[in-house]
Amino acid sequence: MISKYVFVFLFSVFIASLSQILLKISADKPHKSRKNEYLNGYVIAAYALFFLSTILTVISLRGISLNKAPVLESTGYIYVMLLSRIILKERITAPMIAGNLLIIAGILVFNYSSII
């Protein structure tokens, strides 16, 4: 049976991925000043999501050992790749997909003894 802490961690990762998209949207926009680069709607929303993600991560680590966390966090590569394609219209190439799949495969191998 999958622990509830796993689902909490996965949701935490999705929220963190969404916040990355917001930060990138802000980073790609021109800003009047360095202050405006960090104090605009996108960044404030991104930080709010980060804050929520950290709370959820700490809560989930009550039931997950630290060396298992990267397995679950690897879902972030999928979230970010898809969200960056859908929202940011970034080009996804075959080597990029292969590279991300290798990263995820590496994470699965990394945590093989935890998964089985």
Add this chain to the structure above:
Amino acid sequence: MNAKLKNLTCLHILFIFYSFVAVAAKVASGYPLLSYEFIFYYGIELVMIAVYAYFWQIIIKRFPLGVAYSNKGIVIIWTLIWSAVFFHEKIKFCQIAGVLIILLGITLVAKNDK
């Protein structure tokens, strides 16, 4: 050092810093919620995240988000090292094998960034 290598170096130095966030979170998780110790270590975690976020917003201007984020796989390797150093968790053969595959994947994504 060419611009791409310089940017990648900066990105990875930032990721080493970021890998310590998980250490703070793990220490915080060992204390009761809202206890003084929890607040202290959670506070350290938040400060580290704030510093990371400040520099992350600077560094992602230089990369497509997908490329920058894929390089973040290196944090797993640093977390493995810190888990052994600070929490005495054992490093297994499968983790070493996984690290090599992750590095291959990161290299593939990084080389693909034109």
